Amino acid sequence: MAAQQPTAKLFTGATLPLVGLGTWKSKPGEVANAVKVALVAGYRHLDCAAVYGNEAEVGQGLKEGLAANSINREDVFITSKLWNTKHSACDVRPAVEATLKNLGVDYLDLYLIHWPMGFQPGEVNMPRKPDGSMAYSDTSYLETWPAMEQLVDDGLVKHIGLSNFNSKQIDEVMGKARIQPAALQCESHPYLSQRELIAHADKYGIVFEAYSPLGSPDRPWAKPGEPSLLEDPRIVEIGQRYNKTAAQVLIRYQVERGVAVLPKSVTPTRIQANINVLDFSLSSEDMAVLATFNRDWRACLPTISVNGVEVPRDRNHPLFPFNIPY
Template structure:
């Protein structure tokens, strides 16, 4: 597997046809929904909040909701859920949306994998976000870290400290959270195919969503096909190549500057970002681009008024090189590290 950067830190899938749906909504810029295996609708374009500073994310979420976003992707470890919650409260109070209009995702962090810690952690996120339930709750990573300590536990030599909790225990606790109505759908993030298979085999609920890094340099075709065969919806993070990652090296590939992407964007009079997002939608994959800039937030939402040609798709597919930007190599000795597997 190629590492492109040094990292620091179904029911059946049913998607509204993009072509007809988008033509009907050219002016409103509404986006299609994926129907999860739980029966709930998940908007296929959401706002990501990873790396969004607490002082900036409130305005970003308010801007996103104002321009039509109804899907917000969060996580406890991002450290900004209270500010996201403040924005949600503001937009509900001013009449822009109702709670039921929004699809809110949060994620369980690695230091809360034991059964007795899962529900309290979810309740912390609910309190932070100011809501009674989240629409989707994910296990953030399959690896458990040492519990009842800091978020990123290390020993005095800088080695990461792990727990021996099996993610099946974690999954069964999340199933209980769903049963109690604290989350409507549940899923996993950064799990490989074999780990998903274990959950399906040993758990009682098939994951509704799998969230993974996915972009043309790592197009995840085999994992997407597998998930579709199981009725699982896929969400792509880093779909724009995480251009703001602080660990990027000068020689690292820059996805939005790739000549093939730029040429397709120019042909359609769109931005490279819009082409990359549209590419995922046409594959039936949900996208959660992150930005705190109002103009980019709005631009990233304008992906439903054009279509890529078969030639465009083929050219973008040709960029796949199994190149992962977020590899977490410093914890590759964890027994549940997901990226040793082929996919």
Template sequence: MAMLRAQLRTGGSMPLLGLGTWAALEGECCKAVKTALDLGYRHIDTAEIYLNEREIGQALTEKMGEGVKREDLFIVTKLFETRHHPDDVLPACQNSLQKLGLDYLDLYLMHWPYASKRGDNLHPVDENGQRAYGDTHYLDTWKAMEKLVDAGLVKAIGLSNFNISQMEEILTNGRIKPAVNQVESHPYLTCNRLLKYCTEKGIVMTAYCPLGAPGVHGSDYTSALNDPIIKTIGDKYGKSAAQVCLRWQVQRGVVVIPKSSNPSRLKENSQIFDFELSEEDMAAVNDLNRDARILKKEEYQRHPHWPFGEPF
């Protein structure tokens, strides 16, 4: 498939469509990655906390053995919040590389602006059973990540779940400017303010949960896939609601990483480059915004670096 790309400030580029692997079931992830690569996907997104880097590495090794070129792949993983101390950044990156079976990463993201207690326990708690916070400032973490670029271990570094004020601090004080900020974004959480800022600063925005979160219960959120306006727009173009949601993002210049292990959905999600939404339809999707955030991370609300205290 013809895969359009977003230009990065590094001079490189990344495919506008990637495969998200958060919450991919054990055993399914390897198969999903191989299916995606067979369909033409070249951008795979993971993280240490997803606990699937080794499985993804197995899929990559197998497909590269069948002729997929490493230089055509765009592999993203993330530094977890328990690894924010500057001394932990290099070992964490090396550990991810080893699991993925790679010599370098195309993009390494700081997963969250806040730090948790250092150590190998990815879910540390304090004596009260509450999340155990760390006190490392994300700027110190960023400066350690810059050294990964110097060492050739990563091609680009970026952020995830950072608000505008936090991004501004990195841009002002960092030596290397972030290439990407990956955030939750879908028709009910358009992040127009953040996208405008990123565009002005030469940062690519990546949207996770770009379809909302079908199947998430117990929240005030309804899946965008069931929205009558999106369905009507889809009917107009002979496309599904999912394809409309994804097309709307890439047409805004936003990279999307929908997650699926279903081969037919993987194929459907990739078929978004053969149509274009009209200005009127783009505006109609934009107007659906209700600032409905799925991933609120309220257990970190007391942390000084919790990002959701200001609008996105």
């Protein structure tokens, strides 16, 4: 069992374990065991999403892991996300009900709007126009938010929040919200420190969660020559001083900042290693050095083929979040 986890306090007073298991890109046949291994290792925070296509298997692993380890459902913080094709108010409740059924739970601790851009409604996750470009909807996330609030009213979710939203978009939601966002999930690592966005969220009491904290080295659109956090000799050298790996340094970096961190793995030894970051602390000097690595580099900018040319998927959409500094 891992050491007692540090937590972040949500605006409701509920606590969020800072180290969670990410499940993006976890393949069928692997993720159920990954969840079971994680629960044994001491994880009490699972991050899921409908679009990952593996929530039923996550649910299988959760059910078996809870039973085998005498863990109560209430002791595990479970997050999922509303996909872009489900932004219409009428689609929000059916979407979360499908997620609850797949996960085999009665409620979620946190439900996020996955991206600010809406896609054409339907059952195709990535709807396309004839030229291959994305088929978007005109639905604003400000229309989606009241339906998210209703999920809290109805007891289907404990908290609601945002993912991949920028500071202006957060302000817009806060200006209309009856129930405020509890958390903001975005990519973050030393090459993308998100210092300004974290400070902006903190003003509202919104907890920041870092996805792809290791730089998502297995991302499908990776290109040769792109930066590699895990191979950065400066990060490797910091780890050697603590007898830790580069991955453990990157995870601990977020914990030191009070940021929830969501490393993904299906490999039992790595799942265990990723939570073995609670027995050391990075010095203030090392944190200061890591703070100088920021280069505003994003690993998670997916591309699509339009007329046979690979282009950034949503960059020209008016709600694309990364066209402003933070």
